[in-house]
Amino acid sequence: MSRDERGEANAVGAGDAVATDPVDDATLALLVEVAGTPKPGNVDRRRDLDDLRFESFLGGAVGARPGLELAAETAADGNSADGNPAVGEAFERAVSGMAARAGTNTQFGCLLLLVPLVRAAADPDRELAPAGVDAVCRATTVDDAVAFYRAFESVDVAVDDPPPGADDLDVRRGSDAEPALRGRETTLRDVLALSADPADPDRVPDRNAQEWTKGFPRTFRAAEWILTDEGPLSDRAARAFLGLLAAEPDTLVASTRGTETAREASARAREILEPDEKDPNAPIGDVTAVDADAVHDADLDAAESLADAFVAEGVNPGTTADLTCAALFVALRRGAEVAP
Template identity: 30%
Template sequence: MRSPAENAQLAMMLEVCAEVKPGNVDRHHDYEDTSLQHFLASTIFVRPVFKRAENSSDNIGRLIYDAVSVTNTHSGGNTHFGAFILLIPLIAGGGIKGAKEIVKNTTVDDAVMFYRAFGLTKVRMKDSDLEMDVNDPSATDSLIENNTTLYDVMEYSSTVDMVAAEWINGFSLTRKTADFLKNSDNGQKAIIDAFMNLLASETDTFVVKKLGSKTAEKLKNKAKEALDGNISLEELDRICLLKGINPGSLADITIAGIFVALMEGWNWDF
């Protein structure tokens, strides 16, 4: 039987190796600065942190920081920051039920370490996303002074960040994705089906932050066309790559959904 850490690594590997995921790195194409190999390297490098998350007194913020730190040792930059935000409490909690309790009990120390982890990434948020700039040295002082927990940070961000919203809404899209996979008989192809189901029904907040809400809505409509068979996945992928559209938040949620499905017995290898 696989451990939670192994299932988390497997989920990361299965997601990035799936084909075709419009706009995202997969086995057919890389980004200019980040390749499939960088994503796969991260799945290997992060194993010690995931193992600590299984049976550890380390706080969630420290584990997120260490996961980002250890996977930033290659030249591909941030690959899985959003996925770590979801996977680490899911690993520590043994699934969604336990994760719900863990995130509600996060501390100010968790928030401080999360901000430090954010500072290690190339991810940048709009000024309106958080009251405190993660790159401002005084930000962590403000967290301490205001007794702001990591759950508080996620709650504040949840209206503009769908990964943060998962902490607040009980991992609802993660649950939806896991159920989709478990109810599918398409094997590994089910991962693409699950991703496309999300893409056609949810507005990717990473795309909103990078390119605006109109582009994100157009992407969702194009995904619906693809599901209806009016355009191919390959054509949608070409459109995304041409316009620099990267639905990365939905990729992170897909990883979390794969993890939960694996923990609940989903057989990916058939």
């Protein structure tokens, strides 16, 4: 089957009912994401980082499962008398389980994206589509925000300082921020909106927060790349990772290494994605401007040297890996398979 034929077949199947369990697909997405290689600067099946190992991510995926199961269960029952989804509690449980099994923070950002996606996928009254996931995020409560803050007590997470006037909402305060959250009546979506669109134009936005507040545009776009690609699913994930990184600077790189380094990392990925581009530093714009064929044709052999360089330089586009994981989940729900 040609790539075009495969893309048509997958597109036809995208809206069909999926018999697989969303928790199984979320767990598989976590596993396939870390198995994809090369994903420059990230742990994959061929390379570890100094403080993170491949098997730690496998443990994290297993440990997170009870939280993902809670996200799916609340699709039917809710977590309170008014039926609000227990998104925050599910996320906190997933992070706690991940940390206990992995011994460190392996997939905090992945779980932040997966929990509302699983919630939407498991809800018979919602569709796993931007509008359905956006509805889940908009339904979050102050209790969800409090649980989200408690999750930061389980692991160390690299985050930027809060915006001006929101010091009492610094996520690094953990459960100590509960009075401020309740006093301000701040929902989980409200919390993430604080970092989705920073006032400083030179600051790289939190891409995961933007997903939460804008209907998961990167997730669903990258899922299309995966679905219309061919070959092993882990290779398709690696190519989607390159497409996401080439499109926009990575939040984690910006937080840990600075905005300029984050932009340079995207430019270096873009050179692999568009080797004939005369000005590789010219920004693509956003994920919607990335050509799917360029992603499908990305040279993974060429990406190997970039992967080694990023590891040596300590450049870790972890937020891009989070988005890749979320895209894998959507692709699996829409018919992508690990079978040959």
